[in-house]
Amino acid sequence: MTETATGMVHGRATLADRIEAWGGAMRGRRLPWCATAFGTGVGAYFALPAEPPDAAPLLLGLLCATLGWAAWSGRAGRGWPALVLLFTLAGLAAAQTRTMSVAGPVLEWRSYGPVEGRVIKVDRSASDKPRITLDRVRLDMDPARTPERVRLSLHGDDPWVPPIGARVMTTAHLAPPAGPTEPGGFDFQRHAWFLRLGAVGYTRVPVLLAAPESRAGPVARVRAALTDHLRTSMPGQGGAVAAAIVTGDRAALDPATVQALRDSNLAHLLAISGLHMGLLAGLVFWVVRASLSLWPHAALRWPVKGIAAAVALPVAFAYLHVSGMGVATQRAFVMTAVVLGAVLLGRRALTLRGVALAALIVLALMPEALTGPGFQMSFAATAALVLAFRALGRRGPRWAGPVIGLVVASAVAGAATGPFAAAHFNRMVPWGLVANLAAVPAMGLLVMPALLAGLILSPVGLEAIPFALAEWGIAWIAGVAATVADWPGAVRPVPAPGAWVLPLLGFGAAAFACAGGARRGAGAAIFAAGLALWAQAERPPVLVSADGRLIGWMGPEGRALSKPKGAGFAAARWLEDDGDVADQPAAAMRGSPLARSVASVPKDAEVPCDGTLWVQPLPEGARPPCPVIDADLLAKGGALALWPDGAGWRTVTTREVQGRRPWVPR
16 A cells, blocks of 8 residues: 555656646746747637537636746646646637627628728739729618728729729629638638628729818828839839839739739748838938947947847838838837837847747737738748758858858748648649849838838939839839749649648647757658548539539549639639649530539539439528528538548538638628
8 A cells, every 4th residue: 555655646747747847948948938838729719510509718917827827826837737728828818809899780681782982902803903992981771780891893994993091882783701711711700700891892983082171190191202203213113013012002913914923933032021010111221320330439339239129129110100000010010119129129030939929919919910921931931940040051162151141041941831722722832932132132222212212202303213222123023923934844833632631730830949859850841741641532522602602523633614704703713622734615515424423504404303413593481392502501601622532522621611600700
């Protein structure tokens, strides 16, 4: 009895000692692990099949406080598991709190009627139509059920695009945000929920001013003035690209230019994100520091480095507002602020701790960012660069440092972001490294400095030479994009991954970055498991659109579509997720043996009972004599995926995959 008890105590002590040793080994890596745990909690929230009770954040907060006390009061190593669990639960609570805070009315039916609101954003749709987002919306309905924001595409010949801040009115077709085009596909309903978009639509009639004059705020007026000045000073695509880089306005971009940048992996040069924010802040930091260093009194007596960081930080903050405060720009500013803050405090500017702190801040403010490609790619690239340059140190001749740094940075960032980009965009760009090596130096050494100098000199009328240099650099980048995009195999399509692939890739990459020494093998193994699972992913044999008017059967040549036009968005998404480069008319010419088992029939035709599963948009409530996928099933379930199951079919609906969440219509 005594011997057994002693063994149990000894066993417990050994386990506790191991936990303590593990926690001690995490010293110096605890903040990255805490950020990983927080992100795991956020991801767990979005993976839940149903929304937790409204009181869950409060209960989780109490539990987090208890765990925090346990982690603080316990021995340093033994409190480590409680700390990890604390941040995991905090991430889950933060995500649900954010979901509740952005809740707003969502349109419940399609409508056509008057729309009035204030323009808060101007961009272009996937079909290259001008698009405006409105807030302070007025519709012909109960104000309590009116969406907070509405997004409209402007159709017609050369429609007038109102400036940001203008209050406008028009007559438009509106609909609720659409669900995924297939089970497990991109969830636009969730995306729109966090953008507070309660309705989307289009108008074919002119947009009119509803107020005598624009009521844009000072920031909106500055953005509009800068956009007009850049486009006037640099006519053509040079000014359009410059406006996209400085103010985020892409309205004048040529679709061919944008497509070439995408096909050459240079589209990130248009998105105001970490690259642009880092280039601007770094340029200001370098100019201020170099200027003060030339003054002996300042160089010897003043904290020149801290002063340069103190000047660069408000410049980055101003750029955040002038560029439109997009989600990617906010994320980039947080990272830049963390780096400059470290310089002000006399700490190392770029470390894994800094990356983790920036990730924690971004996820605490916008937990939904975790599911987007921008967050995943930017933090994957930043963490990979920190690890790579820490491992390389200072090697090679000093004169070759910038060249080696550029090559290593481009290669490492491309390798780190490649799997995430392929998973989100269903494409790989083999020549992306070559394009970035040729184009990124022009952006950093010529375009950004010239644009900054031109804007500073514009009030005195001396902007011509800097803007000419910027225009030349933009032309070089566009030429590189067009050349690389035309190379053989420039774009290689890949099929969409399964549901667990991205979580495994993300957690494996985070574990690899946070761990040390041989422990990184576990993170690499998790990442490799994600890739292996992706390689075995199988696309649905049959897909049915949410309105029942399009069917896609997988065949020997790829997915065959039931018609050459109509339901074009669903068709494009299906083919893209298949990794198929064919367009809808070409896919409609294909054949598939599954077409005899699942087929469509016109709405008013009689349904033959011959064992075929028919897709027919019957009136809601109708009861046909044979098995039919009708309007009632589609209205309740959304788009469908069908899998052979013995003599019948296993049906998976988008609503089943989405779960019972606030952004999913009931």
